Amino acid sequence: MSDDTSTINQEQASQLQVRRGAPQTFYDLTLDELTERLAELRQPAYRARQMYHWAYQQLVSDYAEMNVLPKSLRADLAESLPLTHLEPVQEIQTDDGETIKLLFRTHDGNHIETVLMFYPDRVTVCVSCQIGCAVGCSFCATGMMGLTRNLTAGEMVGQVVAAARRTRGLDRQLSNIVMMGMGEPFQNYEATMKMARILNDPEGMKFGARRITVSTSGLVPFIDKLADDPLQVKLAISLHAPNDRLRDTLVPLNRRWKVRELVDACRRYVDTTGRRVSFEYCLIKDVNDSDETARELARLLRGLLCHVNIIPLNPTPAEPSYERPSEARIHRFAQIVDTAGIPTSVRYSRGVDIAAACGQLRIEHENAAGVGGA
Numbered sequence: 001m002s003d004d005t006s007t008i009n010q011e012q013a014s015q016l017q018v019r020r021g022a023p024q025t026f027y028d029l030t031l032d033e034l035t036e037r038l039a040e041l042r043q044p045a046y047r048a049r050q051m052y053h054w055a056y057q058q059l060v061s062d063y064a065e066m067n068v069l070p071k072s073l074r075a076d077l078a079e080s081l082p083l084t085h086l087e088p089v090q091e092i093q094t095d096d097g098e099t100i101k102l103l104f105r106t107h108d109g110n111h112i113e114t115v116l117m118f119y120p121d122r123v124t125v126c127v128s129c130q131i132g133c134a135v136g137c138s139f140c141a142t143g144m145m146g147l148t149r150n151l152t153a154g155e156m157v158g159q160v161v162a163a164a165r166r167t168r169g170l171d172r173q174l175s176n177i178v179m180m181g182m183g184e185p186f187q188n189y190e191a192t193m194k195m196a197r198i199l200n201d202p203e204g205m206k207f208g209a210r211r212i213t214v215s216t217s218g219l220v221p222f223i224d225k226l227a228d229d230p231l232q233v234k235l236a237i238s239l240h241a242p243n244d245r246l247r248d249t250l251v252p253l254n255r256r257w258k259v260r261e262l263v264d265a266c267r268r269y270v271d272t273t274g275r276r277v278s279f280e281y282c283l284i285k286d287v288n289d290s291d292e293t294a295r296e297l298a299r300l301l302r303g304l305l306c307h308v309n310i311i312p313l314n315p316t317p318a319e320p321s322y323e324r325p326s327e328a329r330i331h332r333f334a335q336i337v338d339t340a341g342i343p344t345s346v347r348y349s350r351g352v353d354i355a356a357a358c359g360q361l362r363i364e365h366e367n368a369a370g371v372g373g374a
């Protein structure tokens with residue numbers, strides 16, 4: 001895969017991360033890695049399990065609260081292996097408190113955002129996997145930033161733990177993780193899957209793999225790789241168009257992997273895993289919302305175990321000419337796809353009044369604070 005532009009981007013992002021010296025934290029370590037680290041400090045293996053319990057079930061935010069550990073060990077670890085370097089800098093609530101956006105500062109002065117969404121039957125956290133994004137979808141605020149670097153597994157785990165703590169404070173429990181924040185998870189595949197493994201560990205958070213959804217804009221080789229991964233996370237595809245002419249303009253990655261290749265990879269994924277694929281379709285007025293486009297979408301996905309989520313556009317500064325279609329058009333489009341036999345829902349992105357489009361909170365914060373990022 002050495003000629004894949006995506007792989008080059010992934011390598012570049014990882015090199016940047018190494019150059020900038022992303023320091024290791026507790027949240028970066030699998031249970032085995034933590035056990036090894038503690039063995040170097042002459043600590044027995046059961047200590048690692050104790051610490052996983054305190055970090056991921058009790059959700060403590062400080063070693064000082066892990067009072068089963070010797071004091072000297074707690075002090076040692078606070079120095080040499082901080083739980084996290086993420087620093088909470090802002091929280092914004094909207095939708096009558098049903099959406100909470102959390103903004104964090106990273107050790108190198110960048111900002112990432114995490115969105116918590118409360119529903120009657122579930123609480124979902126939307127996690128960022130990169131600072132910025134190299135894919136550059138034409139409707140996306142994050143795409144405007146370019147890519148600064150990949151996040152580490154620990155920086156992703158840290159977002160989830162902070163969200164779980166915030167949720168528990170409201171007497172609710174975090175039930176789903178979607179990798180749909182800033183960045184393209186398959187350009188940071190290893191760290192994303194490591195995050196899923198850490199959170200899935202039965203000694204820690206025990207987060208069911210099928211409650212974790214990884215979303216991609218279409219890096220085909222990684223769809224096959226995910227299908228072969230023993231961890232049964234769910235797959236979502238940011239599709240947005242049923243043909244190459246349209247998708248080339250919306251998702252530049254489509255110039256490398258065409259719609260047909262993408263859907264074929266999804267068919268292989270379903271054949272291998274038996275799991276359903278979700279297709280996200282951002283509906284944009286007079287761009288991809290016609291009756292004929294809806295029929296073409298239904299034809300493309302016919303016979304595939306899948307579900308389509310129609311997401312009416314939240315206008316962003318990325319492309320001011322893009323508008324949200326009327327309610328009548330949104331429902332007509334969804335109805336055509338659904339009645340053609342493809343299960344379809346309309347989902348409104350949360351937090352329309354607080355810069356909810358992916359990446360927008362970070363842009364607004366950095367404009368206000370005058371700090372650098374991408």
Ligand code: SF4
Pocket residue numbers: 133134135136137140141142143144181182183184217238358
């Ligand atoms: S929509 Fe996703 S993949 Fe596309 S530019 Fe935005 S963050 Fe990147």
